[in-house]
Amino acid sequence: MAPGVLQHAFASNTLPPFDATWVTLVHDAGRAVIIDPGFREPADADALLAWAARHGVGDVDRILLTHTHRDHVAGVPALLDRLGDVPVHVHPLEADRVPGDGRIIPTSGERTLVLGNATIRTLHTPGHALGHLAFEVTHGTGEPPGIVAGDLLTGKGGTWVGLPEGDVRAYVASVGAVRDRNPAWLAVAHGPAVEAPRPALDAVLAHRASRERSLLEAAGVPRSLDALLDAVYGEVAEEVxxxxxxxxxxxxxxxxxxxxxxxxxxxxxGPYQRTP
Ligand SMILES: [Zn+2]
Structure with a gap:
């Protein structure tokens, strides 16, 4: 995706239509961080480290977490078993939700981590999760920075923002903030990297706005929650x-x-109705 930034998909317990989490490896000068080891099978920790070694990574310095949904953290204990006492960075709002007994470093937005000649800047991007972080990677090569965006969006567009944790207004603000940084590339946790970040982020914002318009329209007459769901989302599979x-x-x-x-x-x- 960019020099020193690689992804590998591993099976995870995630939401349809995906069944895997794309784990990100950022490395420079033989040192590396692993972002979102959310794989389900502990043995995948070995596969992940073998893959990193094939790319010349000797030492993994840190584990970074965009947030603590299980499909982003499930592999942390298995990885720490192999790596020993490496720090695990997570936003303070989610610091108590990391499985295992790793050395947790609460890390809020606007922190800069150094990795060889590269730097990783943390951006607080709440909405999908309270303590969601994105990581802006500036390469040692001087190429324009890109962003590892976790679940800010997926390879298929917007992400799931739902109660109890989800905050739609915060989510829109986070997508807008990442868009304004104009990343050269965008790595996501579900699906391959986004090829054209700015149009993709614009499309997410447009989709959110249109969803809100259809919701307001559907609520023109009193409707129950289920009737609103049918009106706004159409046919929805029972399991989702x-x-x-x-x-x-x-x-x-x-x-x-x-x-x-x-x-x-x-x-x-409900029922709910638009305010006249
Ligand atoms: Zn998530």
Whole structure:
């Protein structure tokens, strides 16, 4: 994807349509960091380190986590078994959610980590998760920086933002902030790297805006949560319906807060109606 930035997909417990997490290796001058070792099988820690060694990596200095959903952290204990006492960087809001007993370094946004001649800058990008981080990599070669974006988006576009943790307004702000940094490349955790970052990020923002418009339109008449879901999302497979409900609720929360939509019923099932 860029000099010193590689990805390898490993099977993980993630959300459809994906079944793998793309683990990122950033290396320079023989030193490396591993980002989001979310693989399911402990033995994949060996495969991951063998892959790194094939690329000339001698030492892994650190593990970085974009956030602590299981498909990003499940492999941490197995990896620490092999690597020993390397620090694990995670946002302070999620520091207590890392499996295993690694040396946790709470790391908020706007920190700079040095890796050989390269630098990695942490960006707090909440929305999908409270403590979501993205990592901006500036190469030792002087090439323009790119961003390892975790679940800020996927290879297929926007990501899942759902209750209880998801915050749609924060998510849109994070996508906008990453877009404004104009990354030369964008690595994501599900799907191959995004080829044209800026148009892809613009498309995510446009999609979010249009989703909100259709939600407001559908709420023109009182509708239950399930009826809104059908109106806004159309046909949804039964096994993903709970996730879509959580996403719909995350979209409703700011609209309720901003009094653009009213809750007419007693609980989250609605009905809801657009404020006249
Ligand atoms: Zn996630």
């Amino acid at each position: 319906r709970p996730w879509v409900r959580a996403a719909l609720l995350a979209n409703l929360v700011p609209l309720l807060r901003e009094r653009k939509v009213q809750l007419l019923g007693e609980d989250e099932n």
